[in-house]
Amino acid sequence: MREIVIISGKGGTGKTSLTGAFAHLAGNKIICDLDVDAPDLHLLLQPKRERLEEFYSGNEADIDREKCDGCGLCASLCQFDAIKQNGDGFMVDPVRCEGCKVCVAFCPNEAIGFPEKHCGQWYISATRFGPLVHAQLFPGAENSGRLVMVLKQQARELAETRGAGLVLCDGAPGIGCPVISSLSGTHLAVAVTEPTPSGRHDLERVSDLCRHFQTALAVIINKHDLNPAEAARIEAFCRESGYPVIAQLPHDPLVTQAMVQGLVVTELPETDFSRELHQAWHKIEEMAGLKP
Amino acid sequence: MIVAVASGKGGTGKTTVAASLATVWDGPVCAVDLDVEEPNLHLFLQPNLTGRETAYMTVPQVDEAKCTYCGACSELCQFKAISVINRLVLTFPEMCHGCGGCMAICPEKAITAGQRELGEISWGQAAGAGFLAGTLRIGEAMSPPLMRQVKARLNQQLAADGGDAIIDAPPGVSCPAVNAVLDSDAVLLVTEPTPFGVYDFKLAWEAFTPLNKPMGAVINRAGVGNDAIYRFCREQKLPILAEIPYDRAIAEAYARGRVIADVSAGLKQTFISLRDQVRDLASPGRAQEAVHA
Secondary structure, three states, X not given: OEEEEEEOOOOOOOHHHHHHHXXXXXXXXXXXXXXXXXXXXXXXXXXXXXXXXXXXXXXOOEEOOOOOOOOOHHHHHOOOOOEEEEOXXXXXXXXXXXXXXXXXXXXXXXXXXXXXXXXXXEEEEEEOOEEEEEEEEOOOOOOXXXXXXXXXXXXXXXXXXXXXXXXXXXXXXXXXXXXXXXXXXXXXXXXXXXXXXXXXXXXXXXXXXXXXXXXXXXXXXXXXXXXXXXXXHHHHHHXXXXXXXXXXXXXXXXXXXXXXXXXXXXXXXXXXXXXXXXXXXXXXXXXXXXXX | OEEEEEOEOOOOOHHHHHHHHHHHOOOOEEEEEOOOOOXXXXXXXXXXXXXXXXXXXXXXXXXXXXXXXXXXXXXXXXXXXXXXXXXXXXXXXXXXOOOOHHHHHOOOOOEEEEEEEEEXXXXXXXXXXXXXXXXXXXXXXXXXXXXXXXXXXXXXXXXXXXXXXXXXXXXXXXXXXXXXXOOOOEEEEEEOOOHHHXXXXXXXXXXXXXXXXXXXXXXXXXXXXXXXXXXXXHHOOOOEEEEEEOXXXXXXXXXXXXXXXHOOXXXXXXXXXXXXXXXXXXXXXXXXXXXXX
């Protein structure tokens, strides 16, 4: 079983639109949306939910006003400024609480509870391109990295039981915890970039991250005609660093048109954009070892 | 006054808006890049950097000569950053959140402060504005600790020199994004009128609403997609403070690293008007005073 994750560094370069198209083009696979924080793939795939699970992760301090005698030890120990004076007692600011339990452990009156945190939900759904494993972290919640690991585990098990040879994942922007979790155990990362100063800068950082975790990387330059000189600089960077550029896609309003209809680009009548995408997918299959 | 520019969906134009606002700001202002995973503000503002320092956080370091392997530290640690197995104590500094619990609870005082590198903080000047940015070390998973240090430096600077700040926040709606807008006086939510843009905009609005800060929307690439974002803003009584039209010339200027407010007189006016509305949004008394005057 092979695992591919589509990443970008910079947001808005076209990760999800391309993942949707690859989900259309790929054979027997499990699709997985690892951008648990702001997931969008379901807007293209219109999933029918078959399983829903609650995601609990970490805990949160909660001060019992009855038991609190206002000594303030908790506030002096908290490294996250999460404990505030509240009348003659104290209260926890849930937005700042990291769930470290230090206040709970040291409170002389055992006045601080430590309930589990309900951070989101995850789902297994049916789509026209195959099963989708996805989630929604509650807005403002934490532990996206752990939820990414849960989804990957579910997707792998599902691939096993359904005999699918591929898990195709849409990743998150950035280089932090959800992206690091999404790279773990992945055979190939495909970075989608654009020829802008931000696109190039963020590609460099996300490619350093892949190198750091020894994940193979291929690059797609989207909207290449917006700035051909910058696209050439990205190509040169990839050549020097040994990352194959597997496609250069034009800036095409088709992508937004497909999105508005809830379709993927390759379901619309063929254009240069979709022809190039087909070729890119064949190269990805080769690089990920999906073809004998 | 601190204005945070946030978005939900990435690539909708946060950095474009933050850079343009800093360019048209009247009065002293500092442009702050809190998208520490992928900081881009410097690419557009081209600051002259006058200082930089490496940022660290405190992680446990165990003196095994003093350790009795009682296990109190690993029992307390919620992040699996310290573990005692028989007569062996292991630390996993990359898992540590820096709560200091292990050091406080150790009965033998065997745990002292070690360091983990988080990244870099840099500062300088950019065409009349101050500049401050955090850059996360490649491989570092947690951005909030570095963001907190950048914000601490900003607060020192604002307390000493006064002035306003414009924060370029990271995308998404989880802990890094919330952290970036937490200490602001107003939040600008930048989006595009596409299905992805609208969906993530709603998530961002849900994430930031409990913070009780004045919010306004900026619609970038107006004209693409559909009108769902306008309906949502109307229903939620969220003011739309600016619209930047979809125009290939703007996209190309951005692709060359231009600050959009400098591209045309019309766009400059859009951002001047946005600036004035943001000021009113952040200090509600101001608009009323103006009306009474």
